[in-house]
Amino acid sequence: MSKLVIDRLSKRFSGTVAVADVSVAVGDGELLCLLGPSGCGKSTVLRMVAGFENPSEGRVLIDGEDVVALPPERRPTGMVFQSHALWSHMTVAQNIAFGLRLRGLARAEVKARVGSVLELVGLAGYEARYPAQLSGGQQQRVAIARCVVLEPKILLMDEPFSALDAHLRVRLREEVRAIQQRLGLTTMFVTHDQDEALTLADRIVVMRSGAVEQVGTPGEIYAAPATRFVASFIGTMNLIETEASGGSAGLAGARVGGDLPDGPLTIAVRPEDIALGEPGWTGRIERVLDLGAFRMLDVALDGGPTVKVQAAKGVPLRAGETVPLRPLGLVAYGGDGRARRASIEFGNLTNVVSIHG
Amino acid sequence: MALAAPILVEARRFPVGLLLVAAPMLLLVVFVLVPAASAIVSTLTDPRSGGPSLANYRTLLGDPLSRGNLFFTLGSTLAVCGLLLAVCLPVALYLRFSSGRLPAFVQSVAVFPLFVPGIIVAYALIRFLGPNGSLQTVLDAIGIHGFRSPYLTPAGTVIGLVWEGIPLTLLILLSGLAQIPNAAIEAARDVGAGRLAILTGIILPLIANSVTVAFSLAFLGAFGAFTIPYLMGPASPEMMGVFMQRTFSELRDPAQAQTQAVMSFLFCAAVGVIYVRSVIRSRRRGS
Ligand SMILES: Nc1ncnc2c1ncn2[C@@H]1O[C@H](COP(=O)(O)OP(=O)(O)O)[C@@H](O)[C@H]1O
Ligand SMILES: [Mg+2]
Numbered sequence: 094m095s096k097l098v099i100d101r102l103s104k105r106f107s108g109t110v111a112v113a114d115v116s117v118a119v120g121d122g123e124l125l126c127l128l129g130p131s132g133c134g135k136s137t138v139l140r141m142v143a144g145f146e147n148p149s150e151g152r153v154l155i156d157g158e159d160v161v162a163l164p165p166e167r168r169p170t171g172m173v174f175q176s177h178a179l180w181s182h183m184t185v186a187q188n189i190a191f192g193l194r195l196r197g198l199a200r201a202e203v204k205a206r207v208g209s210v211l212e213l214v215g216l217a218g219y220e221a222r223y224p225a226q227l228s229g230g231q232q233q234r235v236a237i238a239r240c241v242v243l244e245p246k247i248l249l250m251d252e253p254f255s256a257l258d259a260h261l262r263v264r265l266r267e268e269v270r271a272i273q274q275r276l277g278l279t280t281m282f283v284t285h286d287q288d289e290a291l292t293l294a295d296r297i298v299v300m301r302s303g304a305v306e307q308v309g310t311p312g313e314i315y316a317a318p319a320t321r322f323v324a325s326f327i328g329t330m331n332l333i334e335t336e337a338s339g340g341s342a343g344l345a346g347a348r349v350g351g352d353l354p355d356g357p358l359t360i361a362v363r364p365e366d367i368a369l370g371e372p373g374w375t376g377r378i379e380r381v382l383d384l385g386a387f388r389m390l391d392v393a394l395d396g397g398p399t400v401k402v403q404a405a406k407g408v409p410l411r412a413g414e415t416v417p418l419r420p421l422g423l424v425a426y427g428g429d430g431r432a433r434r435a436s437i438e439f440g441n442l443t444n445v446v447s448i449h450g
Numbered sequence: 451m452a453l454a455a456p457i458l459v460e461a462r463r464f465p466v467g468l469l470l471v472a473a474p475m476l477l478l479v480v481f482v483l484v485p486a487a488s489a490i491v492s493t494l495t496d497p498r499s500g501g502p503s504l505a506n507y508r509t510l511l512g513d514p515l516s517r518g519n520l521f522f523t524l525g526s527t528l529a530v531c532g533l534l535l536a537v538c539l540p541v542a543l544y545l546r547f548s549s550g551r552l553p554a555f556v557q558s559v560a561v562f563p564l565f566v567p568g569i570i571v572a573y574a575l576i577r578f579l580g581p582n583g584s585l586q587t588v589l590d591a592i593g594i595h596g597f598r599s600p601y602l603t604p605a606g607t608v609i610g611l612v613w614e615g616i617p618l619t620l621l622i623l624l625s626g627l628a629q630i631p632n633a634a635i636e637a638a639r640d641v642g643a644g645r646l647a648i649l650t651g652i653i654l655p656l657i658a659n660s661v662t663v664a665f666s667l668a669f670l671g672a673f674g675a676f677t678i679p680y681l682m683g684p685a686s687p688e689m690m691g692v693f694m695q696r697t698f699s700e701l702r703d704p705a706q707a708q709t710q711a712v713m714s715f716l717f718c719a720a721v722g723v724i725y726v727r728s729v730i731r732s733r734r735r736g737s
Contacts, residue, residue, distance in 0.1 A: 143640060145636055166640070166641075166643060167642075170640070171641070172636070172637070172640045174633045174636070175633075176633050178637040180634055180638070180652055180656070181656070191638070191643070192641030195642045195643055195647060239637075240640075240641075243641060
């Protein structure tokens with residue numbers, strides 16, 4: 094059974110729709126990421142689960158029980174805020190102990206739990222520090238400890254690392270994943286950072302303008318974006334605009350066929366899904382960007398747009414060269430933005446690929 | 451040349467800054483510090499021999515009337531401070547944690563006395579609270595008799611000073627509350643704190659400094675008040691401000707008036723120390 098069920102949840106703020114009919118189920122011990130651009134309603138969903146906002150419509154079920162009527166202090170959820178939200182007048186130990194003391198735990202018990210949770214987040218020995226005496230990363234660790242020590246049924250995290258520098262963000266991400274796995278915490282994690290979502294999540298919910306665009310594992314979402322928006326939002330993607338009529342469309346001398354509606358069509362191809370040296374398109378290398386692990390080329394297709402192509406390090410390539418190249422996988426999006434089954438043909442060459450519909 | 455330029459700028463900026471500070475400093479020294487110091491010295495001087503002496507203070511503390519006035523002032527001032535916090539804290543909490551038109555209206559009403567001179571406050575209150583004032587008229591009209599006006603009683607002074615002190619106290623408390631992030635309150639609810647636990651465990655400790663500052667400024671304002679106690683208070687006992695004025699101009703005893711002033715200053719200085727320490731503490735915590 095799902096630990097947390099969000100059922101047809103909507104929220105309107107005096108006219109503006111922040112969340113529109115969102116339904117998601119989170120399994121026991123699962124880490125689910127809400128991913129989407131700023132303002133798409135991620136925080137509002139999280140805050141409705143925590144109880145800080147009342148839904149305009151819909152239900153929030155935890156262990157099968159509707160919690161919408163409960164105030165935040167009576168919900169079995171724990172939230173980590175973007176700004177750590179530690180209490181500046183309390184030491185680290187007091188911050189963590191506050192919730193335990195409210196539950197009437199004995200002094201010795203409180204002390205033991207504070208000690209072990211600080212151990213867990215790697216801050217043993219910091220009990221007597223004040224929040225202002227900690228670095229940003231340490232403050233956020235304390236905020237996590239403050240939540241985790243209460244053993245919430247659902248852990249909620251709202252962009253907890255977005256105020257930290259990139260290096261620290263990556264480290265804390267891994268630490269959070271490790272803690273979440275170790276304690277088996279059912280977690281809902283909000284981020285606008287696709288890398289964070291892809292590396293952290295068991296499943297991702299991609300949101301846009303208050304609504305769910307796609308739910309899936311990181312692999313599914315990366316390989317088969319269900320909408321044009323997801324294709325443009327996740328990873329690097331070549332988005333090539335063309336026009337379909339009679340069920341097919343032209344693309345730099347090739348033909349894209351399949352289940353295509355007439356009208357504007359977007360073809361999406363990942364740079365790593367274009368094979369250099371394979372017969373198909375012909376293009377001129379305009380720029381070679383060495384990114385260390387691989388190289389990224391800008392290739393102007395003959396009679397078509399310029400696309401990004403990922404190339405391995407060893408291959409000798411220079412700007413100005415003309416090369417053959419062929420897409421190994423693509424997705425087409427019709428005027429409604431939905432993915433369509435599609436394949437591509439190059440003259441009399443045998444064709445490739447069809448992806449998903 | 452390129453290296454020398456910034457140094458020149460620094461060198462030129464320094465005396466300008468000093469000059470800017472110098473003018474008010476000079477005024478402060480000439481018109482405040484020097485007269486104050488000379489007054490303090492003169493209260494410690496024997497009028498006949500010219501040598502050092504505590505005679506003035508012995509007279510002040512030996513005189514039951516003077517002593518009574520001093521304690522009366524202290525008591526009234528503490529009552530004013532207590533009432534101000536009791537009235538303003540709930541209002542400030544309400545204003546901080548609610549939104550809409552009503553709070554905005556309440557806030558403008560509460561801050562209104564700031565723009566009314568003390569003497570007008572006094573007369574307005576006299577018209578309202580005084581014998582046969584509007585309050586008594588209303589009470590009589592609805593059949594409640596036996597209203598005893600606080601006019602010319604210690605309560606009159608306290609009511610007037612509280613009314614006058616509300617805006618400043620409220621603004622200080624509000625600025626303290628404004629510094630508490632919403633997330634800090636939400637985090638407390640999230641770990642299970644109800645209203646009372648949030649108030650006592652989070653909000654009050656976080657605004658302790660603002661409360662101290664509000665208390666100090668209310669104390670300083672009330673202790674040295676003149677207009678309100680003069681117009682609304684009893685003839686005896688008197689608040690120190692009124693007492694000093696009467697000692698100086700009616701009893702024509704400048705030496706005692708000065709001694710009273712120095713005594714008042716000592717009380718206020720003690721509160722001033724609390725104020726300064728509180729400000730330093732909040733600077734140091736830097737949050
Ligand atoms: N308290 C509020 N009052 C009015 N509008 C709000 C409020 N909170 C959020 N919104 C609006 O709802 C939308 C979604 O906000 P939010 O959930 O914070 O987005 P995200 O977390 O994805 O950036 C935004 O357009 C935002 O302006
Ligand atoms: Mg947000």
